Ligand SMILES: Nc1nc2c(c(=O)[nH]1)N[C@H]1C(S)=C(S)[C@@H](COP(=O)(O)OP(=O)(O)OC[C@H]3O[C@@H](n4cnc5c(=O)[nH]c(N)nc54)[C@H](O)[C@@H]3O)O[C@H]1N2
Ligand SMILES: Nc1nc2c(c(=O)[nH]1)N[C@H]1C(S)=C(S)[C@@H](COP(=O)(O)OP(=O)(O)OC[C@H]3O[C@@H](n4cnc5c(=O)[nH]c(N)nc54)[C@H](O)[C@@H]3O)O[C@H]1N2
């Protein structure tokens with residue numbers, strides 16, 4: 001049993017907060033920072049976050065606001081993310097001498113991260129239980145030899161998380177494809193893949209269409225399946241602006257999240273002293289997985305309203321000129337049954353009609369969403385139904401309206417643009433091959449879930465992780481760990497210690513790298529990198545701090561050297577030049593990736609540039625050239641009698657797989673993470689007492705028992721029939737085969753489970 005599997009006896013619970021941010025937020029960030037590093041380094045780090053030419057905040061992918069920036073244009077959590085990287089603590093060769101791998105494997109995720117920045121390359125050799133220091137040449141030579149020794153390039157996997165810059169991402173996919181595989185699983189597979197699938201099919205581009213200005217200008221903004229107070233705090237400033245401009249906000253969530261209710265702007269006097277701004281005008285406490293039903297009901301109401309007032313409700317101009325499939329869709333949509341809708345959503349008909357009235361009263365509508373929609377079995381149909389909803393009234397491709405999948409990792413969208421995808425379209429591969437004089441493999445590669453299956457079955461033998469923490473981010477923790485341990489070699493390019501370093505293949509490598517905040521000097525002088533945010537703005541990120549150790553190499557250096565060592569010097573790709581001067585990488589990107597023409601010059605302008613999105617000119621890159629109405633089969637999630645639908649989510653004090661503290665301040669949970677939030681009515685029915693100790697037992701039809709041990713029950717106002725608990729402690733409960741249709745994303749928000757008294 002790992003250390004963090006002991007139940008937390010220190011748990012204390014206070015009432016959930018009804019507002020987000022404000023002064024305590026900023027004080028918390030400073031306290032975290034000063035616990036990690038000096039006051040001087042804190043100041044230097046924070047003053048440079050999100051300033052033109054400074055460090056791009058790695059906290060999330062929300063864009064900078066238009067116009068003038070606050071001197072402190074970051075949020076509490078962004079500040080925690082950068083200072084977590086800027087920490088003065090160090091993991092050295094001595095640390096690994098003192099701690100064996102099996103000992104480290106017993107430590108909690110929190111403990112591993114708290115040890116500080118990785119400082120030099122390390123290797124764990126076959127049969128050994130210790131990492132030992134290794135030179136860069138030897139480490140990279142070893143990895144290259146193992147890559148060359150594989151029977152097929154498809155036995156290798158190259159995972160990335162969205163922390164990676166455009167330049168490093170471009171090199172990684174170029175290397176993988178030159179080597180001969182499209183096996184480029186990434187965190188997106190577990191994150192917004194459902195959004196990409198749905199938007200690509202219906203609108204012809206797998207990205208959002210709105211800008212921050214559109215959010216400011218909208219009459220009505222939906223925030224669905226998203227907790228911006230914690231995960232995208234700067235989005236609250238945008239919603240505050242919407243409200244000041246007279247717009248309205250509807251929040252759809254099983255939990256009454258603090259940031260959805262009220263917001264106090266930390267950088268404005270009225271936010272610090274005043275009561276703050278009410279964010280949601282209407283809060284729909286939906287059952288998990290009920291969103292498809294909700295939007296189907298709204299769409300049926302729109303069609304019926306049009307029947308009553310022909311020509312006044314639907315935007316026939318848009319529908320006729322720019323879409324296909326309307327007639328078939330409308331016939332299908334009229335059939336949705338109210339009883340089913342009310343069961344699936346847990347809402348009343350009056351609540352849904354109130355939203356409908358708001359929609360009728362609004363010309364410009366934006367829908368924002370995140371993991372509450374994408375991580376469900378029917379995530380893709382749900383998002384397609386939202387596209388139907390927007391299209392009915394022409395809310396696509398005009399100012400103040402559109403789709404807004406709010407991304408997670410700061411460059412997750414950019415990595416995709418750069419070709420990190422196991423199924424990149426042929427025109428991209430052709431352009432890449434043409435530019436570099438080779439033929440990239442056409443066969444599709446493996447995504448995250450399929451990568452785990454391939455390692456489990458011995459079809460993949462070598463795993464390279466560039467950023468991220470694959471073992472903890474993935475579902476079905478026990479199966480995933482077993483799969484990784486079967487590999488010949490696992491290698492990780494990382495900034496900080498995490499579980500993926502303790503769950504090793506026969507040989508394991510830790511390749512420590514520069515973070516966003518570190519200065520990056522190469523042969524041609526000081527370098528910067530670029531990123532793309534959630535709204536397709538591309539801009540510079542430049543580290544300002546002295547690197548955490550003199551032995552660190554940048555991601556670009558490591559990948560360039562690995563490519564040379566693996567492919568030999570005879571390849572047509574100038575890897576050495578790329579390493580010396582990142583501008584030469586951007587020159588090549590400008591010739592391969594559409595929208596990046598003249599990349600170096602345009603990104604040098606203050607604020608960078610925005611990639612074109614044809615949807616905003618009502619151009620749709622679909623087979624018909626039009627936006628597509630889709631018919632989506634009604635689906636609802638139901639847990640059998642005595643069971644609950646568990647969603648696995650983030651606390652206020654974590655960055656994905658990395659807990660920064662044991663608290664979840666806005667939800668009133670303190671000093672414990674092994675807690676499960678359940679509606680008091682459900683606790684009564686199940687005969688389970690508040691604060692009792694339980695095991696969470698997953699139910700899935702493969703007969704495997706998935707158990708997360710030692711959780712405290714907390715009575716909490718979540719939607720009836722549902723429960724919530726933190727990721728990654730509960731990933732053990734998400735079956736590998738329980739994935740979203742089409743996108744193959746693990747269903748992390750819809751896990752059927754029961755609560756059993758602990759220790760049975
Ligand atoms: N501080 C901080 N910021 C982050 C991250 C972090 O870990 N910490 N992670 C980043 C990343 S990679 C991502 S992807 C984003 C994630 O941002 P979010 O998607 O906000 O993250 P989650 O915590 O997974 O929260 C999911 C939300 O959806 C709700 N929800 C769950 N199921 C349903 C459902 O069926 N219907 C509806 N309508 N709602 C539902 C939950 O109650 C919760 O409010 O945040 C990014 N920003
Ligand atoms: N059950 C459940 N599972 C989930 C989710 C969920 O909601 N529920 N969410 C999913 C989502 S949305 C996502 S995005 C994934 C996240 O999955 P990942 O992106 O794989 O995980 P992170 O926790 O962000 O990775 C943290 C590690 O990244 C490394 N790192 C940080 N910065 C850098 C850098 O600049 N360079 C390099 N090379 N390394 C760096 C550090 O070593 C750190 O330990 O998890 C997914 N898994």
Ligand SMILES: [Mo]
Pocket residue numbers: 187190191192407408409
């Ligand atoms: Mo994510």
